[in-house]
Amino acid sequence: MTHAAASPDTAPPSFAVLRNGDALRPAFAGPVVAIGNFDGVHRGHRAVIAIAVERARALGRPALAVTFEPHPRAFFRPDEPIFRLTPEPMKLKRLSETGLDGAAVLAFDAALAAKDAESFVADILVGRLGVSMVVAGYDFHFGKGRGGSPLFLREAGARHGFAVEIVPPLLDEGAQVSSSVIRAALAQGRVEQAAHMLGAPFEIAAEVIHGDKRGRDLGYPTANMRLDPAVTLAHGIYAVTVEIDGVRHKGVASFGRRPTFDDGAPRLETFVFDYAGDLYGRTLTVAFHAWLRPELKFDGIDALVAQMDIDSANARAALAGA
Structure with a gap:
């Protein structure tokens, strides 16, 4: 796992x-x-x-x-x-x-x-x-x-x-704070609510694996992580921070099946803003700060890249105070 x-x-x-x-x-x-x-x-x-x-x-x-x-x-x-x-x-x-x-x-x-x-x-x-x-x-x-x-x-x-x-x-606010309630919130993408109950943003740690390098060709090189299948975090796009060598970097992440391409096994793909180092084989901790949108299927690469530009801007805005 x-x-x-x-x-x-x-x-x-x-x-x-x-x-x-x-x-x-x-x-x-x-x-x-x-x-x-x-x-x-x-x-x-x-x-x-x-x-x-x-x-x-x-x-x-x-x-x-x-x-x-x-x-x-x-x-x-x-x-x-x-x-x-x-x-x-x-x-x-x-x-x-x-x-x-x-x-x-x-x-x-x-x-x-x-x-x-x-x-x-x-x-x-x-x-x-x-x-x-x-x-x-x-x-x-x-x-x-x-x-x-x-x-x-x-x-x-x-x-x-x-x-x-x-x-x-x-x-x-009248609701019990419990692990099951937090899991249910994460399954619906409500990471802000989960963070409030946890006392800190929800985090996942995993090893960066080699992907298909498609993000690099699109101008968005991503750190790819295969998570435990038991993780039921909602598929979608998130504003995240990533800890690298003890330093928190801001970024945007997609968790899901990549329906525009292969609709494969769920994977976490994180684009770290303003970072160019090699992360393959390293174990990173990704913290989820805000839900941006659900996972979508696009008609073509141009539409996908245009949306990725919007997602990155929205993630930066969401993380302005992080």
Whole structure:
């Protein structure tokens, strides 16, 4: 899955990542943990994390995220790929920016899926992590058959001697901020709405591959990226920024099947403004700032190039304040 595997995002060295089998470091004894899938690390997730960090600082304890990889839905429904807002490397990078001291990444496999809620608490939260407090969202469920509810977690905390805080949903103009709502917005091209819920523009990282070089002949050389088929971003033209060597460059991107030419597999093609370097084989991060128009089929090359000129001008205007 190119979208996930090619992402360059990694957590900084000061942010510890613990995986199954890793010993808990002495510095992380008695942590306050925020627990969840955290796909997107959106504003709702950040509300949970912020409380965990605040409580940890008040108690003089470390603050950790407890999260799962792969996404549980990928385990239970492998034939129905899920559009990951933040594949694991990008998710860890986002988590590292929240004030957390680290993340415990639990492998979501058959053994974990079979573990009931009480065993999850006793074996992982208490036995492996020795938590002093758990902070979770109002809808977090865990354990076999999702048997562990927020109420169960409170009761388990009372039995095992750790505090529990459940965070209510974050509402945005009356609507709940959630990963599924963000995915639905992106599927309709509403990248501005998605950015508002995410707290930052939606980003995709992937390797630049060789295309048919057609854009170069048209005066618009593009960086071509093949994305994970699970990405359900709406096909169309977007105003974007592209990170190259730590510098953000403005550009315009097309995501779709290129109906004027071959109507092939979906591909992201990005024209980076005022940049002439060789990008083949490099992994770039593209951030989506504005939807410009849907993907269209043109009668000929002249009509297509004329529209590309308009798209570039519109993208520059949309990105004027970026």
